[in-house]
Structure formats: C-alpha cells, structure tokens
Amino acid sequence: MFNFFRSTQKKDVLIEKPNHIAIIMDGNGRWAKKRFMPRISGHKKGLESVRNVISQCQKLDIPFLTLFAFSTENWLRPSQEVNFLMSLFQDSIIKESSSLIKNNVQFKLIGDRKPFSKSLISKIKNLERLTEKNTGLTLSVAINYGGRWDIVNAVNQYQKSDHSKKTFTQKDLIKNLSLNFAPDPDFLIRTGGEKRISNFLLWQFSYTELYFTETLWPDFNEKVFMDALFEFQRRERRFGKTSEQL
Ligand code: IPE
Ligand code: IPE
Ligand code: MG
Numbered sequence: 001m002f003n004f005f006r007s008t009q010k011k012d013v014l015i016e017k018p019n020h021i022a023i024i025m026d027g028n029g030r031w032a033k034k035r036f037m038p039r040i041s042g043h044k045k046g047l048e049s050v051r052n053v054i055s056q057c058q059k060l061d062i063p064f065l066t067l068f069a070f071s072t073e074n075w076l077r078p079s080q081e082v083n084f085l086m087s088l089f090q091d092s093i094i095k096e097s098s099s100l101i102k103n104n105v106q107f108k109l110i111g112d113r114k115p116f117s118k119s120l121i122s123k124i125k126n127l128e129r130l131t132e133k134n135t136g137l138t139l140s141v142a143i144n145y146g147g148r149w150d151i152v153n154a155v156n157q158y159q160k161s162d163h164s165k166k167t168f169t170q171k172d173l174i175k176n177l178s179l180n181f182a183p184d185p186d187f188l189i190r191t192g193g194e195k196r197i198s199n200f201l202l203w204q205f206s207y208t209e210l211y212f213t214e215t216l217w218p219d220f221n222e223k224v225f226m227d228a229l230f231e232f233q234r235r236e237r238r239f240g241k242t243s244e245q246l
Contacts, residue, residue, distance in 0.1 A: 012230075014060070014226070014229055014230065014233065015233060016232070016233040017060060017061070017062060017229065017232075017233075018062065018185070018186035018187035018209075018229070018232055019062070019063055019064060019183055019186055020062075020063065020064035020065075020066065020182055020183050020184065020185040020186055020187075021057065021062060021064070021065050021066070021185060021186070021187050021188075021189065022065075022066040022067075022068070022185035022187070022188045022189070022200065022201060022204075022205075022208070023053065023065070023066070023067050023068065023188070023189045023190070023191070024068045024188070024189070024190040024191070024192075024197075024198060024200055025046060025049070025050070025067060025068060025069065025191060025217040025220075026190060026191050026192030026193075026194060026198075026216075026217060027042075027191050027192030027193070027215070027216030027217045027218070027219075028042030028043045028045070028046045028216070028217050028218060029042050030042070030192065030216055031045065031046075031216040031217070031218040031219065032045075039081055040081060040084045042216075042217075042218055043084065043085060043088055044088070045218035046217045046218045047088070047092060048218070049217055049218055049219075049220040049221075050067065050092075051096075052220070052221065052222070053065070053067075053220065053225060054103075054105070054137065054139060055103075056222055056225055057137050058103060058105075058136060058137050060229075062137065063137065063138060064137070064138045064140070064182045064183070064185075065137060065138070065139050065140070066110070066139075066140040066141075066142065066179065066182070066185060066201070067139070067140070067141050067142065068142045068145065068198075068200050069085075069089065069141050069142060069143050070085055070089070070111070070142070070143045070144055070145070071142075071144075071145060071146055071198060071199055071200075072111075072112070072144055072145065072146030072148075072149050072199065073146070073198075073199060075115075075144075086116075086120070089120070089143055090119070090120050090123065093120075093123045093124060093127055094123060097127050097130065100127070100131055100134075100139070101130055101131060101134070103136060103137075104134045104135060104136030104137075105131060105134055105136055105137045105138075105139050106131050106132060106134040106135075106136070106137070106138045106139065107127050107128055107131045107139050107141075108128060108138065108139070108140040108141070108181070109124045109128065109140070109141055109142075109143060110140050110141070110142045110143075110145055110150075110178040110179060111142050111143045111144040111145035111146075111149075111178070112144045112145070112146075112149055112153070113144070115144060116144070138181070138182060140179065140182065142200070145178070145200070146199045147197070147199050147200055147201055147202030147203065148199060148202065150177055150178050150201075150202075150203070151173070151177070151202065151203055153176075153178070154173050154175075154176035154177045154178075155168075155173070155176070157176040158172050158173070158175075158176050173203070174203075177203060177204070179201065179204060184201075184204040184205075184206065184207065184208065185201065185204055185205065185208045186208060186209060186232070186237075187208065187209050187211065187228075187229075187232045188200075188201075188205060188208050188209070188210050188211060189211045189213065189225075189228050190210075190211070190212050190213070191213055191215050191216060191217045191220055191224075192214075192215075192216055192217060193212065193213070193214040194212070195212050207237070207239055209232055209235045209237065211228050211231055211232065213227075213228065
C-alpha cells in the first residue's frame with residue numbers, strides 16, 4: 001500500500017525532504033572549457049550556484065547542507081588554480097558573512113585547517129563564532145577535506161582524550177569526526193556526471209541516498225535541485241530491513 005502510494009504520488013508535491021543534503025560541486029572546469037574560458041571562471045560562476053542552493057535550502061526548511069569545495073587531493077592541481085581557489089574562499093568568507101548572519105545561517109568549516117594561512121584561519125573562526133547562535137540552516141563547507149583524513153584525525157583526537165584506554169566504539173569515532181554536530185546526510189547530490197565519492201564523507205555515507213546529475217555545477221539551478229529532491233522522495237530507504245517491515 002505504502003509502495004503504491006509512493007509510486008503514484010504527485011511529482012510536484014514535496015512531502016519527504018532530506019534532513020541533511022551533501023553536495024559534491026563538480027564540473028566548474030568543464031563548464032568554463034565549453035565556453036573557451038579559463039577554469040577559474042567556472043569556479044567564479046560556481047559561487048552563484050552556491051548562493052542559490054543555500055537560499056533554496058532555506059526556503060524548503062532543510063536543516064543541514066554540506067558542500068564539498070576542495071578535497072585533500074585538489075592540492076595536486078596547477079598552483080595557479082589552487083591559489084585562485086584559496087583566495088576565492090577567503091574573499092567569499094568575508095563577502096558572504098553579512099548575508100549568512102542576516103539569514104540566520106550557522107556556518108561551519110570542515111577539513112584540515114593546518115595548511116591555511118593565519119589570516120584565513122582567523123576569518124573562518126570569526127565567522128563560525130558570529131553565526132554559532134543562529135538557528136536556521138547549518139551550512140558546512142568542506143575545504144581541504146578528505147574522508148580518510150577525517151577518520152584518522154578522529155582516531156588521533158580520541159587517543160589524546162582521557163577515555164582512550166577502553167574499547168574503541170563507533171560512538172567514540174562519531175564524536176570525533178568533523179561533522180559530529182550533524183546527523184549523517186540522507187542525500188548526496190553530485191553534479192558533473194562522475195559517479196564516485198572522491199574521498200568525501202566516507203563514514204557518514206553508509207546509508208546515504210546517492211544522486212548523480214550530468215548538470216555542471218555552475219548550471220545547477222532550482223529545477224535540477226527539485227528534480228533531485230523528487231527522486232529522493234521516491235527512494236525506499238530500508239536500512240537493511242525488508243520492504244514489508246517499513
Ligand atoms: C569542482 O569542479 C570544483 C573543485 C574541485 C574545486 P572541477 O574544478 O573539478 O571541474 P571539472 O571536474 O574539472 O569540470
Ligand atoms: C571532487 O571533485 C572534489 C570537489 C568537488 C571539491 P574532483 O573534480 O576533485 O574529483 P575527481 O578528481 O574527478 O574524482
Ligand atoms: Mg572535477
């Protein structure tokens with residue numbers, strides 16, 4: 001009965017929304033290449049899609065949004081592109097802060113901050129502090145983030161804690177992961193057509209619904225987002241159980 005309802009419900013009514021959406025924002029370089037422009041113009045354009053998806057999540061009352069902006073492997077790119085991306089992050093943190101504060105967004109940065117400049121680290125901390133009491137969307141941006149780094153970092157943090165003599169449990173790991181303030185993502189959207197995780201939230205994606213679209217990140221818009229969300233609501237999430245048990 002429930003399955004019947006699920007497959008026949010109207011496509012344009014969103015009833016079941018994800019609590020936590022993660023996005024791999026891929027395809028900026030190809031977007032630019034198609035237009036005979038340098039890769040960095042794709043990254044600049046991609047920032048507009050970031051603003052849009054934040055406001056769509058706010059409109060839909062989605063509590064958590066986590067965006068993958070720079071992986072631990074992205075340092076291997078040409079230094080000109082890496083430098084551009086680092087200054088784009090720094091500029092955005094400054095320029096977007098007033099709108100995040102005004103819109104009641106709680107900002108978090110996840111990833112290894114060690115290689116960042118002192119000034120970038122202090123700007124990040126400042127924005128996190130200014131928005132920590134906000135009660136709207138929790139926006140996490142993953143910069144110099146890798147799922148493998150996150151897990152190893154969590155184990156190291158645990159080892160430094162007082163309880164490190166007892167048997168290590170899943171809870172101990174979860175408490176020390178960088179997304180310890182959020183539930184696991186229900187839904188992953190990856191733009192740009194690649195069907196892989198690229199070292200994003202390896203632990204947290206155990207039961208996440210995966211969605212891949214050919215749309216390049218700078219072309220991501222409300223229609224692509226809503227199509228993805230309608231697909232999410234058609235999925236049957238069984239978590240190991242049978243259909244009949246749900
Ligand atoms: C994603 O777009 C942004 C980052 C990884 C920083 P890409 O730059 O990977 O774009 P493509 O995949 O080369 O098109
Ligand atoms: C994944 O994109 C990382 C981000 C979007 C930040 P990549 O373009 O780096 O992924 P691969 O190399 O194609 O797997
Ligand atoms: Mg890419």
